[in-house]
Amino acid sequence: MKENKTTGEILRENREKKGLLLRHVSAKLDIDTAILSKIERSERKATKEQILKLAEILDLDKDNLLIQYLSEKILYEIKDEELGSKALKVAEQKMKYISRKSK
Amino acid sequence: MKENKTTGEILRENREKKGLLLRHVSAKLDIDTAILSKIERSERKATKEQILKLAEILDLDKDNLLIQYLSEKILYEIKDEELGSKALKVAEQKMKYISRKSK
DNA sequence: ATATATTTGACATTACTTGTCAAGTGTAAT
DNA sequence: ATTACACTTGACAAGTAATGTCAAATATAT
Numbered sequence: 183m184k185e186n187k188t189t190g191e192i193l194r195e196n197r198e199k200k201g202l203l204l205r206h207v208s209a210k211l212d213i214d215t216a217i218l219s220k221i222e223r224s225e226r227k228a229t230k231e232q233i234l235k236l237a238e239i240l241d242l243d244k245d246n247l248l249i250q251y252l253s254e255k256i257l258y259e260i261k262d263e264e265l266g267s268k269a270l271k272v273a274e275q276k277m278k279y280i281s282r283k284s285k
Numbered sequence: 286m287k288e289n290k291t292t293g294e295i296l297r298e299n300r301e302k303k304g305l306l307l308r309h310v311s312a313k314l315d316i317d318t319a320i321l322s323k324i325e326r327s328e329r330k331a332t333k334e335q336i337l338k339l340a341e342i343l344d345l346d347k348d349n350l351l352i353q354y355l356s357e358k359i360l361y362e363i364k365d366e367e368l369g370s371k372a373l374k375v376a377e378q379k380m381k382y383i384s385r386k387s388k
Numbered sequence: 389a390t391a392t393a394t395t396t397g398a399c400a401t402t403a404c405t406t407g408t409c410a411a412g413t414g415t416a417a418t
Numbered sequence: 419a420t421t422a423c424a425c426t427t428g429a430c431a432a433g434t435a436a437t438g439t440c441a442a443a444t445a446t447a448t
Contacts, residue, residue, distance in 0.1 A: 186382050204394065214439055219395060229437080245368060252372035256359055257379060265348060267384070269355035270377050276360060277370050279289050307425065317408055322426060332406080395444065405434070412427070418420090 189233070189250050194222040196240040210239055227255070292336070292353050297325040299343040313342055330358070 184191075197207055204215040204222075211218065211232055220226040228236070233251045237244040260266030287294075300310055307318040307325075314321065314335055323329040331339070336354045340347040363369030 186379060203392090213437085215394075216396080216440080217438065219393095223395085225395095226437080248366075249368050249372045249375055252363055252366060252368060253375035253379060255362055256372060256376040259358055259362055260355055263351075263355060265352050265355060267380055269352050269359060270373070270380060272352055272356035273359040274370075274373050274377070276289060276356060277373060281370070306423095316406085318425075319409080319427080320407065322424095326426085328426095329406080389448105391446100391448085393444100393446075396442085398441095399439085401436100401438075403434105403436075406432085408431075409429090410427100411429105412425100414425080415423090417422085 188224050189228070189247070189254055190222045190224040192242070192247070192250065193236055193240065196242060197222070200240060202239075207236070207239055211235055227258070291327050292331070292350070292357055293325045293327040295345070295350070295353065296339055296343065299345060300325070303343060305342075310339070310342055314338055330361070 187195075197204075204218050208215045208218040213232070217226060221228045221232070228251065230248070230251070233247055234244060236242070237247045256270070257266075260269055263269065290298075300307075307321050311318045311321040316335075320329060324331045324335070331354065333351070333354070336350055337347060339345070340350045359373070360369075363372055366372065
């Protein structure tokens, strides 16, 4: 069992589980099949709007899928950075500070 | 004493501490003063190259400044997201997973 | 072999980023 | 109060990256 699936893998698995074709899903998203194909193979990023629509189409939990998607966007931002991991920790600290302040 | 300074605030404080004008620093960066002014007031983001040069010009620790800068970029990515904090945590988990695998 | 599903890559369009420039504001000294 | 200087603001230009289409290539299944 794979512990760490990409958003694309999740989308493909669930599309296939429902017996849907790229054609069917991409029509609902109003994009070419080529893009959906690339999204499922992590060759392209989806937009937030597409993620939300996909959650509906595939009956997935919106929040989970969005968290999955956002975490990938974050990692994309620091993927080539040696200091990425430290930057992530600092970002979390700042996040806490911000939410503490806004109470 | 302020606990959580922005990159811009750090840059401005240290430029002033050294008695440098926007004009002096922006010339070394080869950009207009307008941009540096905006960077210091967090109205624009610097590029990574500019951050590294600024660290040199202002005698700041490169790694620290870069971590500061990257953490802001991360937060920028999720600033409007309700689920941002959860996404950050998931990103950290994935980060750990990736580095564990590559050992 | 045909038909259908998916993938690939070249290209167009659009939206962001990064920058310049000129005019504006603030402040201090004469 | 006018000159001088540092900085700020906003309109715009140029470059880059994101998002999409399309047609041809490649599986896959009958």
